[in-house]
Amino acid sequence: MRQSLNINRRSTWLRRTLSDITQKFACEEEVARITIVGTGYVGLTTGASFAEMGHDVRCIDIDSEKIRGLNHGRLPIFERGLGDMIDHNQTLGRLIFTTDFDLGLKDADFIFIAVGTPQLADSSSVDMRFVFKAARDIAEHACAPAIVVNKSTSPIGTVREICNLLTSHRPELGPWRVVSNPEFLREGSAIDDCMRPARIVLGCDDHHAAAAVGSLYETLHSPVIITDTNSAEMIKYASNAFLATKISFINEVARICHALDADVATVAEGMGLDPRIGREFLQAGLGYGGSCFPKDVAALTDMADRSGLHPQLLTAVTQINEDQRHWVAEILETALGGISARSIAVWGIAFKPCTDDTRKSAAIALADHLHTCGAAVTMFDPVVVEPPAFAEAASTKLDAVAGADALIVATEWEEFVTTEWAEVRRRMRGDLVFDTRNCLDPLLVQAAGLRYIGVGRKGAFSPAEDPVAV
Numbered sequence: 001m002r003q004s005l006n007i008n009r010r011s012t013w014l015r016r017t018l019s020d021i022t023q024k025f026a027c028e029e030e031v032a033r034i035t036i037v038g039t040g041y042v043g044l045t046t047g048a049s050f051a052e053m054g055h056d057v058r059c060i061d062i063d064s065e066k067i068r069g070l071n072h073g074r075l076p077i078f079e080r081g082l083g084d085m086i087d088h089n090q091t092l093g094r095l096i097f098t099t100d101f102d103l104g105l106k107d108a109d110f111i112f113i114a115v116g117t118p119q120l121a122d123s124s125s126v127d128m129r130f131v132f133k134a135a136r137d138i139a140e141h142a143c144a145p146a147i148v149v150n151k152s153t154s155p156i157g158t159v160r161e162i163c164n165l166l167t168s169h170r171p172e173l174g175p176w177r178v179v180s181n182p183e184f185l186r187e188g189s190a191i192d193d194c195m196r197p198a199r200i201v202l203g204c205d206d207h208h209a210a211a212a213v214g215s216l217y218e219t220l221h222s223p224v225i226i227t228d229t230n231s232a233e234m235i236k237y238a239s240n241a242f243l244a245t246k247i248s249f250i251n252e253v254a255r256i257c258h259a260l261d262a263d264v265a266t267v268a269e270g271m272g273l274d275p276r277i278g279r280e281f282l283q284a285g286l287g288y289g290g291s292c293f294p295k296d297v298a299a300l301t302d303m304a305d306r307s308g309l310h311p312q313l314l315t316a317v318t319q320i321n322e323d324q325r326h327w328v329a330e331i332l333e334t335a336l337g338g339i340s341a342r343s344i345a346v347w348g349i350a351f352k353p354c355t356d357d358t359r360k361s362a363a364i365a366l367a368d369h370l371h372t373c374g375a376a377v378t379m380f381d382p383v384v385v386e387p388p389a390f391a392e393a394a395s396t397k398l399d400a401v402a403g404a405d406a407l408i409v410a411t412e413w414e415e416f417v418t419t420e421w422a423e424v425r426r427r428m429r430g431d432l433v434f435d436t437r438n439c440l441d442p443l444l445v446q447a448a449g450l451r452y453i454g455v456g457r458k459g460a461f462s463p464a465e466d467p468v469a470v
């Protein structure tokens, strides 16, 4: 019954013009058949969210272990709310996971590419092999025209390249319509970001195709920007580069605060109340990491370089970020009177709270540096079970600090903020707590007889209180 309904819907779809599609999917009763190629952080969350909106979704991945797990109720990533959403939509039969491209692409109206675009090992450029392989797989297995949508963060010009590739491999399914639809979700709040996006960006030389993709999101009532493909691709890079710039800016200010005895948390509070500046991303700390900011800033720098430009600001943003963990290590070394042979506990392994993603984690980079300097490192994270090979694993945060000379808080998990510091003091050998995310209340830590160091914090200051209206 379900199959014949879909076939009827498909043949109806084929008879329509593209402008009709826009209206078709804008109608709440219409269901689109969406295929997602790449079932990672973005593909899985996007697929589950589209299913939640009522669409028929198939998620394809080449990782058979991941697909087997998903078909047996095992999530490959930690993301709050995602498991329930997947269960719900699998039960309703509108979310399917497969490694079979023929099955996954059959009758698709929209095919989203959501594979990784990591940085190449030996340069700042993007490794585009996964995107172009996905495009070739689509060309090989697609059996009818569909709109292809690129969600992978990709260098400017990629949509055109995908379109050329599809056209050269399968001209009979043309003209191919490829839309750029960059993704802005944040790990840790990915479901909310997908269901309540701040904006939806669509880039396509064919306005109707972009509008058809836009209508998939109609029920979310988010602002939609439809533009050309290059501008859409650039919006993603410029957004991430800007956020990374804010982080490096406040980290540089934190170093100046440290030198001049000012408190960066209070400075950020005072700056952030200005609506032209805003409070977000002005938290001084260990620097940014993760699977996006480092590689996206590098990619934009690389694109500028290749265009004969001299991207001084982007270069400085990366440099400040890389220097930050060394600056933190130097402060630790001074406070401890040396790192070699010290026992150091590190709270946090993932690159930020509420995720298990350890890609380019600043916590791991700092811990690795301390290990290289001769420290014995013990790590704990609420969701990452396996620490890097050089570190000892602890199964609780309090186990991690047993016998430690210093504790480094490397991610701002709520579980760390709400610690009973007297218990930490009892278990540690030393007394130093280094809050590399400026997330703790210094007075609470100090009240337990511990020494507190923050990033650009004035020792005796508590976190800035709510401003008093005068």
Ligand SMILES: NC(=O)c1ccc[n+]([C@@H]2O[C@H](COP(=O)([O-])OP(=O)(O)OC[C@H]3O[C@@H](n4cnc5c(N)ncnc54)[C@H](O)[C@@H]3O)[C@@H](O)[C@H]2O)c1
Residues within 6 Å of the ligand: 037, 038, 039, 040, 041, 042, 043, 060, 061, 062, 063, 066, 114, 115, 116, 117, 130, 133, 134, 137, 151, 152, 153, 154, 183, 184, 185, 186, 187, 291, 292
């Ligand atoms: N992770 C984020 O927070 C985030 C946010 C916004 C945008 N992005 C961008 O989204 C893209 C995907 O990122 P991610 O973090 O989800 O990556 P990921 O590494 O978690 O997932 C990629 C998935 O694609 C699969 N894959 C690779 N080649 C394939 C192919 N030919 N066919 C089918 N599956 C294939 C891999 O097995 C993997 O499961 C990247 O371009 C990234 O920059 C990521």
